[in-house]
Amino acid sequence: MAVLGKSTFRLRNRKMGASVTTGMQMMATRPCIPACQKLLGSRAAVPSFVRALSARTGFASCTKTASAGSFVSLNQKRFSVRAMSQSAAQGLPIDLRGKRAFIAGVADDNGYGWAIAQALAAAGAEILVGTWVPALNIFETSLRRGKFDESRKLPDGSLMEITKVYPLDAVFDSPDDVPDDVKANKRYAGSSNWTVKEVAETVKNDFGTIDILVHSLANGPEVKSPLLETSRKGYLAAVSASSYSFISLLQHFLPIMNPGGSTISLTYIASERTIPGYGGGMSSAKAALESDTRVLAYEAGRRGKIRVNTISAGPLGSRAAKAIGFIEKIIEYSYVNAPLQKELLAEEVGNTAAFLASPLASAITGSTIYVDNGLNTMGLALDSPTLST
Numbered sequence: 001m002a003v004l005g006k007s008t009f010r011l012r013n014r015k016m017g018a019s020v021t022t023g024m025q026m027m028a029t030r031p032c033i034p035a036c037q038k039l040l041g042s043r044a045a046v047p048s049f050v051r052a053l054s055a056r057t058g059f060a061s062c063t064k065t066a067s068a069g070s071f072v073s074l075n076q077k078r079f080s081v082r083a084m085s086q087s088a089a090q091g092l093p094i095d096l097r098g099k100r101a102f103i104a105g106v107a108d109d110n111g112y113g114w115a116i117a118q119a120l121a122a123a124g125a126e127i128l129v130g131t132w133v134p135a136l137n138i139f140e141t142s143l144r145r146g147k148f149d150e151s152r153k154l155p156d157g158s159l160m161e162i163t164k165v166y167p168l169d170a171v172f173d174s175p176d177d178v179p180d181d182v183k184a185n186k187r188y189a190g191s192s193n194w195t196v197k198e199v200a201e202t203v204k205n206d207f208g209t210i211d212i213l214v215h216s217l218a219n220g221p222e223v224k225s226p227l228l229e230t231s232r233k234g235y236l237a238a239v240s241a242s243s244y245s246f247i248s249l250l251q252h253f254l255p256i257m258n259p260g261g262s263t264i265s266l267t268y269i270a271s272e273r274t275i276p277g278y279g280g281g282m283s284s285a286k287a288a289l290e291s292d293t294r295v296l297a298y299e300a301g302r303r304g305k306i307r308v309n310t311i312s313a314g315p316l317g318s319r320a321a322k323a324i325g326f327i328e329k330i331i332e333y334s335y336v337n338a339p340l341q342k343e344l345l346a347e348e349v350g351n352t353a354a355f356l357a358s359p360l361a362s363a364i365t366g367s368t369i370y371v372d373n374g375l376n377t378m379g380l381a382l383d384s385p386t387l388s389t
């Protein structure tokens with residue numbers, strides 16, 4: 001019997017009793033076949049000791065890659081892959097293997113949606129994205145042509161796989177809501193089934209269920225207008241695209257979310273502090289989103305054991321943020337005035353989302369989590385000229 005090292009997982013087949021775990025050590029009874037090592041070892045998510053196990057056990061073929069909770073077939077025998085105790089070498093892992101995420105609001109590699117997709121993928125989740133219909137063509141073409149390959153790189157060197165890209169327009173709940181001018185618009189004509197209801201149905205038909213729902217989208221056509229000069233139409237459009245869209249997504253995806261699932265949206269401090277320039281009802285939309293997070297946490301928690309949280313993210317020079325017009329100044333302001341004087345990386349928001357989606361956050365719901373270098377805690381702008389006089 002060979003000792004394979006400290007373990008967090010084990011391969012187990014009761015009938016054969018081919019491997020056992022004792023305390024923190026993995027023991028195996030068979031010699032090694034490299035075919036298994038090659039297949040299992042090629043998966044980023046497969047922990048190193050499973051690779052070690054595959055290297056040392058005597059199974060001739062693998063028909064499935066391994067993740068916790070899944071099965072592998074070795075030499076035509078079926079083994080479950082079990083999560084065991086934490087290994088000292090791995091620390092406390094964010095483990096999303098076997099989970100499936102739908103991320104609404106990814107249309108390039110600059111925004112928070114992409115960073116969240118990457119973090120979830122790095123933790124082992126399967127990634128589906130919903131892309132705004134007018135941006136779909138350019139996103140899919142860029143993806144296909146390898147334009148995002150550099151940003152697809154995961155910490156282990158492999159590339160993030162997006163299993164499927166769904167066209168989505170989150171301001172329409174069902175086909176009956178779509179006005180004729182949108183139906184006739186050539187940017188929409190090439191796509192189908194992109195209302196929220198249809199997307200949820202298509203995901204159900206394709207995959208059955210999901211575990212993680214991310215809302216990383218916003219739109220306010222009058223964002224550059226002060227609230228006092230915002231039209232009713234502009235205000236309602238901001239709330240429709242940026243807040244109600246989350247309610248609609250949760251309403252339609254909840255029935256296909258596995259119990260214990262997690263949903264995350266993105267909000268901004270303008271919901272609770274005045275940020276002049278973040279207009280058009282966008283501040284109101286974010287306030288609604290945060291309030292809805294609490295109410296939906298209760299409703300979805302009771303109904304489907306689903307957690308609902310929102311991340312209040314600091315400024316990032318995404319495509320949407322650039323449309324506001326002064327994002328570089330806001331980033332600079334944050335750098336100068338936040339408790340942590342460092343660039344805020346999209347990756348830091350992605351990592352928080354991965355934690356919130358994981359079982360490690362199993363008691364966190366209804367919360368607004370700040371990922372902003374601490375800027376929200378400040379009551380004084382240190383770079384104010386007033387302070388230097």
Ligand SMILES: NC(=O)c1ccc[n+]([C@@H]2O[C@H](COP(=O)([O-])OP(=O)(O)OC[C@H]3O[C@@H](n4cnc5c(N)ncnc54)[C@H](O)[C@@H]3O)[C@@H](O)[C@H]2O)c1
Binds near residue numbers: 110133315
């Ligand atoms: N960038 C920031 O400084 C910042 C700060 C805090 C919060 N946020 C929030 O983060 C989220 C993601 O924004 P981002 O800044 O990463 O920019 P982004 O441009 O990467 O993401 C916005 C996405 O929304 C999509 N979208 C717009 N209307 C849509 C619709 N009707 N249906 C479906 N998709 C639609 C766009 O195509 C785009 O992909 C937003 O909720 C935003 O308010 C951003």
